[in-house]
Amino acid sequence: MGRFAQSKMAMACAVFGSGALLLTGCGAGDGSDGDAVTIDYLHRLPDGEGMTPVADIVAKWNADHPDIQVEATKFDGDASELALKLETDVNAGTGPCLAQVGYGEVPDLYVKGLLQDVRSEADRYKDNYSAGAYSLMNVGNTVVGLPQDTGPLVYYYNETAFEQLGVEVPTTMDELSEIAATAAAQEQYAAAFTPDEAQYWLSGQAAAAGDNWFTPNGEEWIVDTGGAGTQVVASFWQELIDDDEVLVQDRWGDGFTQALTDGSLIGHVGAAWEAGFLLDPLDGTDAEGQWRVAQLPAFGETGMTGPDGGSGVAVMKDCEYTEEAMAFNDWFNTQVDDLATQGLVVAATGAPETPEKMTRQFGGQDVFEEMNIANAALSPDFVYVPGFASLSAMNSTAAEAGDGSVPVSDIFDTARSTSVEALDNLGIAVADS
């Protein structure tokens, strides 16, 4: 029996001993290769079929910069899971140097103490990026990194179907309403209302209409989601829903794809980054090459569009070599042609060459030139607040608005109450309104 117990013990030691072995193994790996600096970069770019993998782009940098070696790692989860991992890692002191973060999450991560102020370095590279995108990597007076891709709202439409209906590309929302009515008479939809995207999609539209939901006022936030612009957005969708002139489908549900493939969906207010894959289901069908992209029809007189997603590369708290990290950050995010293959609408100025796939899907249109115009028209004032992630509560209200059980304006009431509550819970002051 004694022998038995001993060997059990030995087994346990073997299991944990190998762990200890790996522990020392890991410890020896870092930072001992002479003078070279190692920068860890965590991203969640797709690296998919036909794209230039991040690792290949980074390899080019590494070849030219033997003293600044970058290790890129792909994270397989979604944005909120990445945020959780970053929070855990930084708190444990093992965070990466650079990480991809969504613009809406930037203030949140900053409040959590995960990001560094790199204003002095960032200012050097400022002119390489569109102003609207650059401002999205600002937190108050702090700059936490550089923008990578943007999601200005644009309007996608099926040109052939529009010709058959005898309608022109809409330049205002009123025109879009009329087209939607004309299309609805033929059982077609010139727009889709997508509850699962409501949070960024509708806040972006409010920005395009000239509103700014969150305004700093000294040491506290003023939250106002009921401004004139937001009301215009609400009444626009309300009318379409009331008159049954809009496709109400989740953007990522199969129903949306089906409406696209069966030809009933002929127009869509969407983010610029959707251009990379929106039309994939139409490849090889009769509808291939019929779609085009245009600027977002104007909500009022602003001449602006609003941000719907997109992300930047931020410098994390533990990064020791911020100067080197930012040098790489700028280099990487100005590799516009390579990044464009990942389906990104890059934030850097200078339109990349439109990839062959997009040219084919958009009937020869220079898609990225159009996106560049949208990029420049991005509202520079709209800011996100800490806790913005919890505004995903808008999506469930949007679903109810979509089936007509509550008015569209309720979505914006949800946005207000949720953001006030989130700021309160974080201990950040909100002005009474």
Add this chain to the structure above:
Amino acid sequence: MTLSATTTTKKPRPRRGKAGPGFPPPSIGPSPIARTLGVLVLVGACLYFLLPVFWLVVASTKNNADLASTFGLWFADFNLDQNYDSLMRWTQGLFWRWVANSVLYSGVAGVLGTLLAVMAGYGIAKFEFPGKKVFVGAIMGGLLLPVALLTVPLYIEFDALGLTNTMWAIIIPSAASPFGVFLGIVFAKTAVPTEIIEAARIDGASEARIFFTIVLRLLGPAMVTIFLFIFVATWNNFLLPLLMVSSPELKPVTLGLYGMMSYFSPDKGAVMLGALLGIVPLVVLFFTLQRYWRSGLAAGAVKG
């Protein structure tokens, strides 16, 4: 020790002569009507369980457009090879590597976890020792808290141990199966007669020998079941590897597929093909384990 355990269990079960499993005493065999009804129910259940799987097979041969526009339960344009190519490219050629990783992680976690679980289950079911109830209660408590919430603290702990981004970060947590212990307790109570243990003790066998040569064989069906549960749970877990490993070479296949899905507009046919190809090792395993299913008392290892 582990080795001897596995070899012991892998010994073919003793044959029981002509009246082997599948040959009931004539009088309790089913009547023709009962047999027909039973077969009907079983076939119906098969349809219920396999129809969605069949949809999966069909879907893995389609492209996204056909998925959204053609009848779900039959084939359209046969895109299997395109989907396979797409799967390989999306996974940077690492797909089969990831499948191999999954087999390794799930296999090791399954063997280790099963052994520890039946040992613990046997210890609790057949012995009295102080504090036993407390231990059982604590293990029960381990089932009560949602695993998803424990994954982050676990990750921090493994990070401190320097085990993150190693295969152990997946295998060690997966091998701890409180549910396996409870199954072990239940099965040890019914399948291991105390009489046999006592007899072996009188013959002078050590406790370890009794366990590894007699008890493990009696617990065969239970062990196959626990092993399968741990194996599949490890295979399908993605939150744990998502946090624990970051090197592409270390990823299990479910995490890789999840990575494809977390991007907008994934190539769904390719992802489903990946999942189906991932199920193949499981099917093979299932039939390999077949012969260990009917062992223990049922196979007549013991004279009553």
Add this chain to the structure above:
Amino acid sequence: MPLTLEAKNKSPRRSVRSGRKGLTGFLFLLPFLVLFVVVFLIPIIVSIRSALFAQVASGGGLYGGGELVDQFVGLDNLVAAATNGAFWKGMGRVALFGLVQIPLMIGSGLFLALLLDSFIVRRVAFFRLAFFLPYAVPGVIAAMMWAYLYTPQLSPFLEYLPDGTNFMAPNVIILSMANMTTWTFTGYNMLIFLAALQAIPRELYEAAAMDGATGFQVATRIKIPLMRGAALLAILLSIIGTVQLFNEPVIMQSVNQWMGNDYTPMMLAYNSLMGQVTPSGSGPASAISLLMAIIAGALAAIYAFAQRQKGE
């Protein structure tokens, strides 16, 4: 049979050996216990501790000074969770779900196991695999599958069902989710029962056959009573799993946004952790899961107690 064995064991030798035997039992448990401490106990303690803290901004200002600190709040998080209407609404939904789904799944699992064990078919291995296969389909794939099979425009089943059937309607969706869980876990439970059936000595059947018992009587009088332990375990596990119901509602919510981020208690906990629900952070999330654990534990204990009462 176990009864006679118990009687035989009451020999004086037993008490002499009990000290040494006690140690042996503990040593059998020990390896698992070590693993349990590492994988469960330490994270649980961390979790309980973090339930006592809230994450708030350290400094004032618009961005809270760029740092969050853990503030000790005692039981505030737990109280907040226990007085959160969304939590109890979610609990109500899973209770409804469990009342329908658990008996259905355990019942079918038991029935299928008995059928497979009753010599009706020879290709037992095929059926066993067929029933178990759903459990092997990864969650991310099941998500795509059910979203497709339930979406009104796409479902291949709707044309065979009465007009107006909508798997995703608010009053139907719990049943749709119950179907998903039943599909996934019936085979899993069946395997537990099959393993329990294997443990029953065949001699018992032979004895029953000599007494002229039918197959049905063997099933109800011998097999089912001897599977009591396994059934109790399967039901306890299902109760716990139901309180923690997560995968199915998340799948459905991704294509039915009206369900919200807090449709079940586990979704509330997870989304608090992910910052999708306010108050967010590990404190509120841990508090919610602790409350879930307490409720699950109480339910499991009540059920186990009731069973024991019934058994005696």
